[in-house]
Amino acid sequence: MNQPKKTTVATLGEHRIIQIIQNHLTPMLNMPVPFGDDVSAVNLNETLAAVLKTDMLVAKTDVPEEMSLFQAARKAIVMNVSDFASKGVQPIAALVALGLPKGFTQKNIEDIADGLNAGAQEYGAYIIGGDTSEASDLIISISLYGTAQKPTLMLRSGAKPGDILAVTGLFGKSAAGLRFLLGDCSASKNAKTLIDAVLTPKARLYEGLALSGCGGVSASMDSSDGLAWTLHELARLSNVGFELTEVPIAPEVKRFAELNGLEPSELALFGGEEYELVVTVKPEKWEATVAAVEAVGGQLLPIGKATEQKQILLKTKDKLLAIEARGWEHFKSQP
Amino acid sequence: MNQPKKTTVATLGEHRIIQIIQNHLTPMLNMPVPFGDDVSAVNLNETLAAVLKTDMLVAKTDVPEEMSLFQAARKAIVMNVSDFASKGVQPIAALVALGLPKGFTQKNIEDIADGLNAGAQEYGAYIIGGDTSEASDLIISISLYGTAQKPTLMLRSGAKPGDILAVTGLFGKSAAGLRFLLGDCSASKNAKTLIDAVLTPKARLYEGLALSGCGGVSASMDSSDGLAWTLHELARLSNVGFELTEVPIAPEVKRFAELNGLEPSELALFGGEEYELVVTVKPEKWEATVAAVEAVGGQLLPIGKATEQKQILLKTKDKLLAIEARGWEHFKSQP
Numbered sequence: 001m002n003q004p005k006k007t008t009v010a011t012l013g014e015h016r017i018i019q020i021i022q023n024h025l026t027p028m029l030n031m032p033v034p035f036g037d038d039v040s041a042v043n044l045n046e047t048l049a050a051v052l053k054t055d056m057l058v059a060k061t062d063v064p065e066e067m068s069l070f071q072a073a074r075k076a077i078v079m080n081v082s083d084f085a086s087k088g089v090q091p092i093a094a095l096v097a098l099g100l101p102k103g104f105t106q107k108n109i110e111d112i113a114d115g116l117n118a119g120a121q122e123y124g125a126y127i128i129g130g131d132t133s134e135a136s137d138l139i140i141s142i143s144l145y146g147t148a149q150k151p152t153l154m155l156r157s158g159a160k161p162g163d164i165l166a167v168t169g170l171f172g173k174s175a176a177g178l179r180f181l182l183g184d185c186s187a188s189k190n191a192k193t194l195i196d197a198v199l200t201p202k203a204r205l206y207e208g209l210a211l212s213g214c215g216g217v218s219a220s221m222d223s224s225d226g227l228a229w230t231l232h233e234l235a236r237l238s239n240v241g242f243e244l245t246e247v248p249i250a251p252e253v254k255r256f257a258e259l260n261g262l263e264p265s266e267l268a269l270f271g272g273e274e275y276e277l278v279v280t281v282k283p284e285k286w287e288a289t290v291a292a293v294e295a296v297g298g299q300l301l302p303i304g305k306a307t308e309q310k311q312i313l314l315k316t317k318d319k320l321l322a323i324e325a326r327g328w329e330h331f332k333s334q335p
Numbered sequence: 336m337n338q339p340k341k342t343t344v345a346t347l348g349e350h351r352i353i354q355i356i357q358n359h360l361t362p363m364l365n366m367p368v369p370f371g372d373d374v375s376a377v378n379l380n381e382t383l384a385a386v387l388k389t390d391m392l393v394a395k396t397d398v399p400e401e402m403s404l405f406q407a408a409r410k411a412i413v414m415n416v417s418d419f420a421s422k423g424v425q426p427i428a429a430l431v432a433l434g435l436p437k438g439f440t441q442k443n444i445e446d447i448a449d450g451l452n453a454g455a456q457e458y459g460a461y462i463i464g465g466d467t468s469e470a471s472d473l474i475i476s477i478s479l480y481g482t483a484q485k486p487t488l489m490l491r492s493g494a495k496p497g498d499i500l501a502v503t504g505l506f507g508k509s510a511a512g513l514r515f516l517l518g519d520c521s522a523s524k525n526a527k528t529l530i531d532a533v534l535t536p537k538a539r540l541y542e543g544l545a546l547s548g549c550g551g552v553s554a555s556m557d558s559s560d561g562l563a564w565t566l567h568e569l570a571r572l573s574n575v576g577f578e579l580t581e582v583p584i585a586p587e588v589k590r591f592a593e594l595n596g597l598e599p600s601e602l603a604l605f606g607g608e609e610y611e612l613v614v615t616v617k618p619e620k621w622e623a624t625v626a627a628v629e630a631v632g633g634q635l636l637p638i639g640k641a642t643e644q645k646q647i648l649l650k651t652k653d654k655l656l657a658i659e660a661r662g663w664e665h666f667k668s669q670p
């Protein structure tokens with residue numbers, strides 16, 4: 001008889017691991033945000049919830065060689081703020097658990113502290129506490145805290161057929177930038193834009209707060225696991241499908257793809273580590289929603305609509321292409 | 336000219352590292368709990384605060400070989416609950432950021448999830464979310480959340496000369512247990528008690544809630560960095576000293592020390608990884624405070640008093656001995 005092959009985290013992948021863990025936990029009743037959404041939350045009273053998020057940056061997998069410690073620490077904050085942004089929640093305070101390799105110097109610590117502080121201040125939050133331990137990798141584990149009026153929380157699960165699918169920006173820059181940094185592509189004059197997308201990502205917090213404030217959003221998620229994966233998650237949790245009229249590709253990414261003989265939509269759909277918001281908007285609220293996002297200096301780009309049919313399809317001139325459920329996944333993906 | 340030697344985290348030590356980081360952060364105004372206390376907190380309104388804590392368990396330094404993954408995960412929760420206990424705060428929810436080595440199996444993940452859940456449920460809390468990443472070490476970073484009426488928070492800083500110094504249990508068992516597990520000592524019939532102290536530590540949550548509820552405590556801290564270090568911290572932040580009439584040593588530790596030719600007070604004062612509460616109590620409230628702790632099945636043992644003189648002294652038959660400010664410290668200490 002064949003021995004079953006041992007299942008390790010590398011074969012399971014991050015999504016399945018989280019599922020396994022969840023199956024072993026006693027669920028809290030009446031959670032204002034379900035397990036597995038971008039953030040967690042606890043009821044404070046009838047209308048108010050405390051909102052919490054933790055996300056860990058591990059240098060080995062999340063930090064390219066060219067990224068400074070300041071940038072890595074700032075990114076650890078941005079990753080968490082992006083999840084708050086996707087629910088429309090202002091972060092108030094962050095705690096930091098640091099795992100530090102033994103050879104780190106005082107200057108290294110100062111750079112990390114400065115990056116954490118810069119990230120927090122950029123989004124109106126404060127670092128109020130933390131913990132340090134010795135570890136083999138540099139680990140920056142952030143916990144973010146805020147409060148929200150429960151009806152304003154934008155969950156992953158509310159999209160309805162006919163809702164407009166939209167994004168807060170164009171995709172592919174961080175995937176292109178990462179390829180450029182890994183040294184197997186050239187980028188000519190777009191290099192700086194692409195590298196900046198990797199080293200200094202931005203969370204769409206002000207867009208998220210504006211989206212939440214105008215009441216037209218039916219579902220929302222951040223795109224840190226990649227656009228394609230995000231679409232599949234929104235579809236699964238909302239019990240809809242999506243028909244895209246276009247893949248929102250940044251012009252710099254189109255040029256980069258052309259220069260290197262790559263498929264631009266591959267970079268835009270399956271890249272990950274990109275912090276745009278992907279939302280669905282009730283059609284009757286579309287114009288007000290766009291206006292609200294533009295009022296804070298952002299943009300909201302329509303890319304398709306939610307459908308009854310439970311597939312993620314891209315409409316081209318003459319046919320409908322299925323978009324696969326692939327994306328960046330810890331344990332499975334290789335940077 | 337001599338080159339200055341490079342200062343690394345190993346020479347700085349955890350306490351100095353935290354100080355350096357704090358110096359680089361923009362402080363939040365009106366924090367209900369100052370930076371550097373056992374927990375952090377944010378005002379919710381005039382009287383209520385959200386209480387937050389993050390503490391990271393790293394297998395390499397915090398998990399002896401004999402500790403199972405279930406026990407390690409449970410301990411990660413206990414470490415954080417102990418800090419809540421020391422402030423008198425009920426934990427409500429926990430988030431978990433996991434760093435998992437690539438070879439971990441599904442069974443390993445399940446054991447970790449079960450240990451996390453057991454730890455949370457033991458203290459009335461729920462795991463409501465988290466994140467997983469690949470890491471070289473097993474890392475379990477917990478964030479704990481609760482709320483508290485601000486006047487009930489027991490800070491490190493309120494001890495006054497004349498206050499009674501007290502502890503919720505006897506010390507030295509985890510230091511003795513760890514030495515036994517490391518294989519360089521024998522323990523005869525006490526082995527199980529000592530090993531249990533290492534593998535299945537308990538947080539004094541119900542004692543902490545009782546202490547906070549009766550209003551007699553002027554300062555409080557958990558003893559996870561060791562009794563001696565805890566006394567020095569309480570003294571420094573309260574601007575007092577302490578005169579101890581005895582070192583609270585567990586009888587099993589006295590026997591273990593005798594059997595192995597060790598100094599029992601060394602194990603009790605400088606061991607660390609022990610989760611008792613060290614508190615000061617206003618003398619006029621002493622009896623009510625003891626009664627409150629005993630009502631929840633705990634004990635409160637007087638071991639001395641706070642003094643004007645800023646030293647930590649142990650009164651023996653014929654002299655006063657100074658207790659050094661040593662303890663368990665990440666980066667500096669070797670398990």
